[in-house]
Amino acid sequence: MTLALEFDFGVVREYMFNDVILDGVWTTIQIAVLAQLIGVVLGVLFALMRVSGNRALGFAAGFYVWFFRGTPALLQLMILYLGIPRMFDNQTLTTELTAFRAAVIAFGVNEGAYMTEIMRAGILSVEGGQMDAGKSLGMTQLQAMRRIILPQAMRVVVPPTGNEFIALLKNSSVAFAIGLVELLGAANLIYSVNFNVMELLVVAGIWYLAITTVFSIAQAEIERLLAVSDRERPLTLVSRVLDLMAARRPL
Amino acid sequence: MNTRISFSWQLLLTLLAAALLVLAAACGGDDDDDDGGDDGGATPTEDGGATVEPIDISGVPELADGMLTVGSDIAYPPIEYYEEGTQNATGLDIDLMNALAEALGVDVEYKQVADFAGIVGDLTAKRYDVVMSAISITEERQAEIDFVPYFGPAGTGVLVQAGNPEGITKIEDLCGKAVGAQVGTIQVDYMNEFNKGQCKDNPIDIKEYPDNPTSVQELGLGRIAAQLSDDPVAAYSALQSDGEIEVAVTGFDSAPYGIGVRKDSPELKAALEAALAAIRDSGVYDQVLADWGQEDLAYQD
Amino acid sequence: MSAPGAGPMLRCLGVHKHFGRLEVLRGVDLEVERGEVVVVLGPSGSGKSTLLRCINHLEKLNDGRIYVDGELIGYREVNGRLREDSEREIARKRSQIGLVFQRFNLFPHLSVLGNVMEAPVHVKKMPRKDAEAIARELLARVGLSAKADEYPGRLSGGQQQRVAIARALAMQPKLMLFDEPTSALDPELVGEVLDVMKSLARDTGMTMVVVTHELGFAREVADRAVFMAEGVVVEEGTPSEMFAAPREPRTQAFLSRIL
Numbered sequence: 116m117t118l119a120l121e122f123d124f125g126v127v128r129e130y131m132f133n134d135v136i137l138d139g140v141w142t143t144i145q146i147a148v149l150a151q152l153i154g155v156v157l158g159v160l161f162a163l164m165r166v167s168g169n170r171a172l173g174f175a176a177g178f179y180v181w182f183f184r185g186t187p188a189l190l191q192l193m194i195l196y197l198g199i200p201r202m203f204d205n206q207t208l209t210t211e212l213t214a215f216r217a218a219v220i221a222f223g224v225n226e227g228a229y230m231t232e233i234m235r236a237g238i239l240s241v242e243g244g245q246m247d248a249g250k251s252l253g254m255t256q257l258q259a260m261r262r263i264i265l266p267q268a269m270r271v272v273v274p275p276t277g278n279e280f281i282a283l284l285k286n287s288s289v290a291f292a293i294g295l296v297e298l299l300g301a302a303n304l305i306y307s308v309n310f311n312v313m314e315l316l317v318v319a320g321i322w323y324l325a326i327t328t329v330f331s332i333a334q335a336e337i338e339r340l341l342a343v344s345d346r347e348r349p350l351t352l353v354s355r356v357l358d359l360m361a362a363r364r365p366l
Numbered sequence: 367m368n369t370r371i372s373f374s375w376q377l378l379l380t381l382l383a384a385a386l387l388v389l390a391a392a393c394g395g396d397d398d399d400d401d402g403g404d405d406g407g408a409t410p411t412e413d414g415g416a417t418v419e420p421i422d423i424s425g426v427p428e429l430a431d432g433m434l435t436v437g438s439d440i441a442y443p444p445i446e447y448y449e450e451g452t453q454n455a456t457g458l459d460i461d462l463m464n465a466l467a468e469a470l471g472v473d474v475e476y477k478q479v480a481d482f483a484g485i486v487g488d489l490t491a492k493r494y495d496v497v498m499s500a501i502s503i504t505e506e507r508q509a510e511i512d513f514v515p516y517f518g519p520a521g522t523g524v525l526v527q528a529g530n531p532e533g534i535t536k537i538e539d540l541c542g543k544a545v546g547a548q549v550g551t552i553q554v555d556y557m558n559e560f561n562k563g564q565c566k567d568n569p570i571d572i573k574e575y576p577d578n579p580t581s582v583q584e585l586g587l588g589r590i591a592a593q594l595s596d597d598p599v600a601a602y603s604a605l606q607s608d609g610e611i612e613v614a615v616t617g618f619d620s621a622p623y624g625i626g627v628r629k630d631s632p633e634l635k636a637a638l639e640a641a642l643a644a645i646r647d648s649g650v651y652d653q654v655l656a657d658w659g660q661e662d663l664a665y666q667d
Numbered sequence: 668m669s670a671p672g673a674g675p676m677l678r679c680l681g682v683h684k685h686f687g688r689l690e691v692l693r694g695v696d697l698e699v700e701r702g703e704v705v706v707v708l709g710p711s712g713s714g715k716s717t718l719l720r721c722i723n724h725l726e727k728l729n730d731g732r733i734y735v736d737g738e739l740i741g742y743r744e745v746n747g748r749l750r751e752d753s754e755r756e757i758a759r760k761r762s763q764i765g766l767v768f769q770r771f772n773l774f775p776h777l778s779v780l781g782n783v784m785e786a787p788v789h790v791k792k793m794p795r796k797d798a799e800a801i802a803r804e805l806l807a808r809v810g811l812s813a814k815a816d817e818y819p820g821r822l823s824g825g826q827q828q829r830v831a832i833a834r835a836l837a838m839q840p841k842l843m844l845f846d847e848p849t850s851a852l853d854p855e856l857v858g859e860v861l862d863v864m865k866s867l868a869r870d871t872g873m874t875m876v877v878v879t880h881e882l883g884f885a886r887e888v889a890d891r892a893v894f895m896a897e898g899v900v901v902e903e904g905t906p907s908e909m910f911a912a913p914r915e916p917r918t919q920a921f922l923s924r925i926l
Binding site for chain 1: 720723725754755758759761762763764765766768770772773774775776785786789790791834835838
């Protein structure tokens with residue numbers, strides 16, 4: 116007999132690479148990556164609208180941020196997944212809008228609101244003289260934005276975006292509310308049958324840590340790449356390992 | 367200035383105390399009689415005719431404070447749910463538990479569990495004294511906790527969209543289709559069994575949701591072909607859907623509902639069994655079932 | 668107006684510019700001939716820098732007209748009224764005017780070579796190979812061939828400003844504007860930048876408008892000096908004349924302070 120109050124490492128080991136858990140891991144990663152991509156694209160778009168100086172565009176972007184940052188992501192997801200199909204009564208739309216797609220769209224659009232503010236801060240962090248310099252060389256505002264301002268804004272934008280991505284990875288677990296079996300949902304399905312609640316939660320926790328660790332290392336690498344113009348590039352785990360390997364290599 | 371402030375404070379406190387008194391009186395009036403156990407020696411039942419032997423709860427540590435804490439997933443109408451727009455738990459389970467508590471001479475407090483799938487663990491972790499949530503008695507659950515069976519066995523109802531567009535008339539018709547149910551329910555166990563048996567070559571695509579209402583929504587939207595829950599719940603969902611969904615199949619194997627009690631609480635289990643026997647004898651049990659039109663759900667050993 | 672290739676390179680007619688209530692330019696008239704080097708002097712706040720920014724339409728005019736090589740800058744005339752040009756047209760006209768900033772404004776995310784190639788490749792759509800050849804030649808001319816692959820952050824101020832000059836020249840402008848190009852530099856680095864500007868004036872005959880306080884440079888290179896104060900041109904003449912015998916009291920006061 117298994118007592119629920121005991122902790123059984125064997126159960127953790129058994130379920131670490133269970134198919135349902137691995138599917139959950141993969142679903143979680145996919146949602147986070149795709150939603151973050153949507154978020155970045157929308158963030159750039161709406162940030163450009165906000166700094167464009169055009170009132171209508173600025174207002175539209177401001178409204179977008181106000182709405183999607185001011186309501187919970189889960190509410191937006193439920194409106195999209197459960198509410199909107201009721202309004203249209205179109206079976207194809209309803210069936211095509213799977214829980215996974217709804218989660219990607221809802222989290223992506225929600226993320227876009229946060230990315231808009233991050234991108235805007237990044238753009239504003241670039242000196243005004245850079246835009247002047249671009250324009251004086253014959254670039255249009257959009258050209259200068261794309262070639263001169265945004266690449267520089269990226270450096271400021273990457274660290275908070277990394278935070279956003281990790282938050283997204285973790286918060287995607289609320290999608291289980293609409294039946295999407297991501298990582299935490301997968302653990303839930305299993306402990307609903309075998310009652311090893313703590314063990315399965317630990318399995319999910321280990322996976323979340325593993326995923327966020329991998330992406331944090333990737334983020335440090337991106338920051339290092341973007342710091343190419345600095346006098347001293349920051350050291351990262353990967354660069355240190357490479358340095359170490361180079362030093363050990365016999366001449 | 368000072369006197370005015372203290373005067374208004376006094377007034378406020380007096381009013382508050384008065385309000386509390388009125389409230390307590392009102393609650394005491396229609397609820398159980400707290401000191402009924404000490405003086406009368408018998409608890410009057412609704413029709414006032416029959417009397418039952420008092421149940422001795424002195425040896426039950428969980429009830430020493432005069433309060434029974436019940437964990438339940440209160441989103442499974444009509445078995446247990448919140449009255450529309452309120453925080454008042456109601457339903458078949460709730461009425462029965464209220465009757466049991468009355469027989470035991472204790473108050474009841476219902477607590478919404480975080481997750482039906484975790485309800486067994488919540489009990490063993492001593493978050494509640496008992497759990498009562500239309501829990502079917504299964505071998506797996508019995509390995510963890512004890513049960514006092516009280517209803518059923520309830521069958522499983524298969525809900526489909528109005529007009530049964532998928533033509534589901536028997537279990538085998540579910541094979542190969544997307545079918546929803548609440549996570550941790552016996553219906554999920556059934557489907558897993560089917561996928562090892564009848565549906566082996568064409569397994570059911572089991573869609574599990576954290577709560578039953580969401581999976582019923584999904585059926586209404588046509589994202590799943592069928593939805594499984596206990597018979598009375600399925601019937602109630604169909605009734606509430608304004609003709610959007612209907613019950614296609616009922617029956618197939620099921621298990622009785624049990625009140626979950628920790629294995630280290632034999633005294634509480636015995637007290638609940640005694641209370642159940644008492645209200646069955648007194649007719650209150652049948653009355654509760656009749657109130658909800660669920661006479662078929664009377665417990666059969 | 669005169670067709671391209673003839674007449675003065677730059678004509679400013681009654682240029683007005685105000686920021687809110689602050690009137691910065693109050694009717695500036697200025698003509699610069701082809702190949703001429705004009706130095707603009709004046710106390711801070713006299714509108715010198717704003718005038719340069721108006722010439723390539725980084726600032727919109729409130730009144731007046733500016734022609735570069737016979738072409739109206741920033742606007743087109745429709746039925747005798749001025750309409751602002753499309754962004755694309757403004758950009759095209761700007762690309763023919765080089766501007767060197769006080770604070771260099773190099774692109775820190777691009778290498779030195781990348782800075783110089785950026786506009787030829789992405790504005791003129793020149794093949795990378797050709798743009799690189801031009802960029803390397805220009806870097807050689809400003810004495811920075813060795814720094815082509817460095818990033819601006821690793822260069823001294825003087826070196827950065829020389830790159831900025833090369834970057835502006837890469838678009839083969841008709842007119843070069845310099846906005847206090849040496850005032851952000853440490854004194855020992857001023858010379859190398861002025862040398863580049865001198866050789867540009869002497870060897871290529873570039874038309875240049877230079878806002879500066881470097882009187883030595885003005886005396887040596889400039890054909891004409893223009894003194895601005897309170898948003899108007901107060902006095903103009905050859906540098907040697909003006910510096911030796913300023914006519915206007917405000918010119919005298921200014922020169923006595925910086926000499």
